[in-house]
Every structure is written in C-alpha cells, then in structure tokens.
Amino acid sequence: MSEPTHEVKLTVNGVPHSVSVPARRLLSDCLRHDVGLTGTHVGCEHGVCGACTVLLDGEPVRSCLLFAVTVDGQSVTTMEGCRSAEGGLGPVQRAFMECHGLQCGFCTPGFVTTITAFLRDNSDPTEEEAREAIGGNLCRCTGYQNIVASVLRAAEILREGAVE
Numbered sequence: 490m491s492e493p494t495h496e497v498k499l500t501v502n503g504v505p506h507s508v509s510v511p512a513r514r515l516l517s518d519c520l521r522h523d524v525g526l527t528g529t530h531v532g533c534e535h536g537v538c539g540a541c542t543v544l545l546d547g548e549p550v551r552s553c554l555l556f557a558v559t560v561d562g563q564s565v566t567t568m569e570g571c572r573s574a575e576g577g578l579g580p581v582q583r584a585f586m587e588c589h590g591l592q593c594g595f596c597t598p599g600f601v602t603t604i605t606a607f608l609r610d611n612s613d614p615t616e617e618e619a620r621e622a623i624g625g626n627l628c629r630c631t632g633y634q635n636i637v638a639s640v641l642r643a644a645e646i647l648r649e650g651a652v653e
Contacts, residue, residue, distance in 0.1 A: 497561045501526065502570030510557045516550075517541045519557035520567060528568035528598045532627075539626030542599035543567050549606045568598035571605050580646040581605050581639070590639030592630035599626050604640050614644055 494509040501524050508523040520529045520543070529552055532540035536551040543552045544566035552565075571579040578586065581604045591597045600623060607614070607622040614622065619640035620633070628636060 495558050497557050499557075499560055499562070500564040502566055508557070512556065512558055514557045515553055516543070516555040516557045516560055516565070517552035520552060520565065523557075526567050526569050530595055530598055532595065537627070538596070539599040539603065540596050542602045542626065544570075544602050544606055547606065547609070549603050566602065566605075568601050571601050579605070581608070581643040584639040584643035584646060585636075588635050588638040588642050590631065590635045596626060596628045596630075600628070600636060600639075604643060607640070608644050608647055612644060612648060614640065616641065 492511045494511055496507060496509055497519070498505065498507045500506070501520065506524055508519060510519055510523060514523075517529055517531050520526050529543055530540040531553050532538035534553050536554040539551070541551055541553040542549050544550070545555075545560060546564050547566070571581060573579050581601045585591050585597060585601065590600070603623060603626055611618060611622075616637060619637045622640065623633070623636060
C-alpha cells in the first residue's frame with residue numbers, strides 16, 4: 490500500500506517549486522531529495538546541531554524538525570541561496586573562505602544561513618554578539634575561533650558592500 494502524498498508549493502532560493510510529498514516528509518529531506526539541493530545537511534535529526542538550518546521566510550529554522558507540508562506557500566533559503574546576486578560566493582561564504590571558518594564543512598551550511606539572518610539584523614556585531622549568534626550551531630572541527638572571525642569579516646564585507 491502506497492503512502493498518500495500532498496502537493497506542496499514553496500519557493501526555494503527564489504525559484505518556485507511544486508513537490509508531491511508524504512505527510513511525514515521532513516523539510517530537510519524535501520530540499521535534498523525532492524528539490525535536489527544537497528547543501529542542507531542533516532546531522533543529529535533532533536534539532537540540536539544546527540547543520541540543517543535554513544531560512545524560512547527569512548528566519549532561521551531547523552529543517553529536520555519541520556514537515557514539508559507545513560511550509561506550503563512559504564519561501565526557503567538554503568546555503569545555495571546565500572550566494573551573491575552574480576552567482577559567486579555570498580558575503581558569509583566569502584568570509585568563511587577568507588578566515589578559514591570551515592574544516593570538514595559539514596556544519597557550514599547551517600552556520601552560513603544562521604549568520605546570514607543574524608547579520609541582516611545586526612550589521613556591526615561585537616565578538617560576544619557573534620558568539621551568541623552561532624551558539625545554536627555545533628562544529629566538531631574548528632574550535633569556533635575562525636567561525637567567529639568569519640562572522641565579523643562577513644559583517645565587514647556587507648558594510649563595505651563588496652561581494653564577489
């Protein structure tokens with residue numbers, strides 16, 4: 490017996506999508522398997538690690554905790570949508586590269602989306618504010634020093650209006 494599916498319309502990184510998903514399909518799985526964007530990573534599947542963070546109507550959410558059917562009609566921004574308007578690295582991505590803010594890269598998409606939303610609301614953060622902003626995202630490799638430096642550098646890039 491086949492599981493019934495539901496039509497879900499959502500805009501992902503500015504592109505409209507219509508997907509047919511089972512009621513219990515997670516947003517993270519929908520993005521990866523139905524939309525084909527694998528930048529959203531799934532770590533703990535309990536909403537603790539932050540690797541699956543995406544922006545839902547501009548606000549950071551854990552995509553492993555949301556059913557895709559609950560976001561019908563909404564807008565999602567993933568790691569892939571955080572690039573520059575010209576298609577190159579976005580300010581946060583560029584800062585991560587310049588400041589060596591990643592090692593294995595598994596947690597990076599969640600950091601990029603989280604920081605993107607944070608810097609939208611705080612264009613000139615202190616180091617303490619940067620640490621607080623990333624407090625819900627876990628990284629097993631870096632020790633966070635370079636991630637904090639990346640937050641501050643991304644803020645600087647945004648204030649300069651310089652993107653790649």
